[in-house]
Amino acid sequence: MGMTITEKIMANNSGREKVVPGELVWVDVHTVMTMDYLGKQCFNKFRSLGKTEVFDKDRVICVSDHLVPPPNQKFATMLNEWRAVVREHDITHFYDLGRQGIAHQIMVEQGHVLPGKISIGTDSHANTYGAVGAVGNAVGVTDAAVAMATGKAWFRVPEAVKFHITGEWQPWVMAKDLSLHIMGMMHWNGHLIYKTLEYCGPAIEALDMAGRMTLCNMTVDLGAKNGIVAPDKVTAAYLKPVAKGDWEPLQSDPDANYEAVYEVDVSKVVPTIAKPHKLDDTVPVAEIEGTPFNKAFVGTCTNGRIEDLAIMAKILEGKRIHRDVNMIVVPASQDVYLQAIKKGYLTTLIEAGAAIDTPSCAACAGIHTGVAGDGDIVLSAGNRNMRGRMGSKEAEIYLTSPAVVAASVLTGKITDPRNL
């Protein structure tokens, strides 16, 4: 019996020929990411192990994303303590305010995650790293501290579920729509908990890295351990200018074992939206067209990339956002921000009436800028819509793609971009 790509990665990085699902293995970790509001606690725990130097200063990646720029004194002080501890440990890659971005975007765009390797981060959306064919996994500060000290983490080898995606992508349909479609199709039922989700097939090969990141990002919200796309030409081209280290291509064996295989024809996937409070309560946008909302938010580790800003600029070019809608756009990193300026996308968005916020998690987790208040109905391109997620428990959050958000801000009502 062959192995899946995730099994191979776990075997290769634990010095074994073969691993099987259910086995517990200690693996070598390629990179460990931590960020502003948990990072200091990681370093404290790490030191409590009796260590003063991290396993590799180039491979502990520190990012300021949830709290920057600080909106209040408490966060300003936390950031100062965070900076002090990162400097004290002489960490090579510190993406602080001015060079910041959402950690998961930074990890991928700066080449800190590589195919065939394992990277962990103290934030749930570390699953994003699967987009380049890495095993990306979210952990708590204990695991991060242990990995900072030893370069290792323990894992249970997960059972695999395959999503084989065929067909042609339709106009205005994005990876986010596929992701929400799968969320609705699987209807959270415990089935995907602890599993590795493998996305493959011609429609995945046709997908750019931004789309692959969106798909893998949301595997954590499906309850899975990780999501992964095997590296191919797209991956190689993306990594060439940025990869920090060598890598080798890996694929699942044709006779690898899957607990389940799902086929999705992407030609039939339409613009999709999750209704307030539940991620798996998804419907085609067409079904709820005309629903009013008052706030729009595009950013986050799910949909704050240049490709997302590009599609919005295309829709909003020369048009004005509806007067009753407040729209905030947050590029996922300084790099994305700069590219968007150079390409003119931000000019287009600002002319249309959008506010641009500095790269950060912003309102996504409800603890930073642009949060939702009582009575707000938010149309968001983020990843979570539980009650209270973006601030007030009296707000409602719809989740959808950047294209749907852009089409909808023109009318002030939920709008299918295909009808523009």
Added chain:
Amino acid sequence: MITGKCWVASDYVMAYDIIIQQFWTSPIDKEENSKWVMAGVDESFNKENGFKDNGYTFIVAAHNFAGGGKSIEHVIAGLMGAGIQAVFADSFARLQFRNAINYGLPFVTSKDIAKGCETGDELQYDPSTGTIKNLTKGTEFQSLPAAPFIAEVAEAGGLMNFVRNKIAAGEPIG
């Protein structure tokens, strides 16, 4: 053998409701995190020591306990600080399942236990056999025994101690 009162949770208790947003940026500390643990789950717990003062030893839950995808360890620290010594459920969200293992708090998978217990029932849990007895109702449930590595970590008092001991002894950890 551990004996004590249980609190029965509903399906899908979210990590975010166990520790609400305003405490995500607090230090991870059993005592501190326990004061407001469960604040978002039930109005009666939304006051200082609101959950803790009930003196529960166990939580009995159904599906996807501590779900919603938050990786913060405050959740586990808060439960432990509130006196919880084991959680029984049909299924657990993976991030908190992992954190629980790392803290040595048994998250025990046991099918259908939620249907057989009411809040306030006296339970008895034997970690060595995985047997859970409901002393109030005179019923018994079986759970999956923990894997050897998990038991070893629990024995050491959590992953930090486990690794600290290995480092101090100059032994490889894996």
